[in-house]
Amino acid sequence: MADLLALYDHDERFAATAPDLRREELPDLVRHVDLIGHTGTIIYSQLSTETADAAIKDQIAYFGSLGQDLEWKAYAHDTPADLIDRLISHGFSIDETETIMVVDLRYPPPIVQLATPSLVVKRLQRSDDLGDVASIRRRVDGEDRLDLVNRLAHEMTHDPDCISIYVAYVDETPAACGWIRFPGARAFASLWGGSTMPELRRRGLYTALLTARLREANDRGVRYVTVDARSTSRPILEKHGFQVLTHATACIWTR
Numbered sequence: 001m002a003d004l005l006a007l008y009d010h011d012e013r014f015a016a017t018a019p020d021l022r023r024e025e026l027p028d029l030v031r032h033v034d035l036i037g038h039t040g041t042i043i044y045s046q047l048s049t050e051t052a053d054a055a056i057k058d059q060i061a062y063f064g065s066l067g068q069d070l071e072w073k074a075y076a077h078d079t080p081a082d083l084i085d086r087l088i089s090h091g092f093s094i095d096e097t098e099t100i101m102v103v104d105l106r107y108p109p110p111i112v113q114l115a116t117p118s119l120v121v122k123r124l125q126r127s128d129d130l131g132d133v134a135s136i137r138r139r140v141d142g143e144d145r146l147d148l149v150n151r152l153a154h155e156m157t158h159d160p161d162c163i164s165i166y167v168a169y170v171d172e173t174p175a176a177c178g179w180i181r182f183p184g185a186r187a188f189a190s191l192w193g194g195s196t197m198p199e200l201r202r203r204g205l206y207t208a209l210l211t212a213r214l215r216e217a218n219d220r221g222v223r224y225v226t227v228d229a230r231s232t233s234r235p236i237l238e239k240h241g242f243q244v245l246t247h248a249t250a251c252i253w254t255r
Helices: 002-012 050-065 084-089 127-141 146-158 205-219 236-239
Strands: 021-025 029-034 039-046 069-075 099-105 118-121 161-168 173-181 188-195 226-229 241-252
Touching: 002 039, 002 099, 002 188, 002 241, 029 050, 039 050, 039 084, 039 236, 050 084, 069 084, 069 205, 084 241, 099 236, 118 205, 127 146, 127 161, 127 173, 127 188, 146 161, 161 205, 173 205, 205 226, 205 236, 226 236
Parallel strands: 039 069, 188 226
Antiparallel strands: 021 029, 029 039, 069 241, 099 226, 099 241, 118 161, 161 173, 173 188
8 A cells, every 4th residue: 555655646646737726846855836717726745854844935925925824734644743733733723634545446346337326427528517516506505606616617628638527417407426436547536526416415426426427437547546535425435445545624814
């Protein structure tokens, strides 16, 4: 698992790119400037006890000068070991810790091979169809998510081969959504956005979306699929062959 974690750190963190972000590589971290929104990100850093506080201050100043908030994702194996505590001391708030899970599609879980579920699951072909995602997230999040919809539309327009967005329907009504990202020629794809209308949960919609995305990854020859899992989805993912790789915590600084 150590070799896989090192590959994940390189492909999914250090080398990560996205059409809506500008990647900037520094000696001890990689930061991403938001090109269409107002939240920059840091998902890779290798700091020391001597350099961590200065680096945190520098990044707060940098993103603040751009008029952007900052999400710094701290992983369980990052250095220094007290990185999250240091971020808190510099004014970051802490989100729920997520479990980074992975499945090796050389040994695909049974749902990839089973008959297609009877539920209707469609891959969206045009950004104009994202209204279905918007309606689902409005019910799930309790607010309009125009920021998310605009970001997905940007990705579909500027890098359509690197994202596939799926919606599950119940009686022709949008009921659940999720997407999968394929970052270039690297070994990984990643699952995002699994959301189901509260009144339509426990009907197999999450699993149907998981199946559709894993099948596409398998068909495209992807070796590993990862997901940043919250506590509610981890049991379902474990049931279908995902294993724990590490843990990560989003730390948020706002202007």
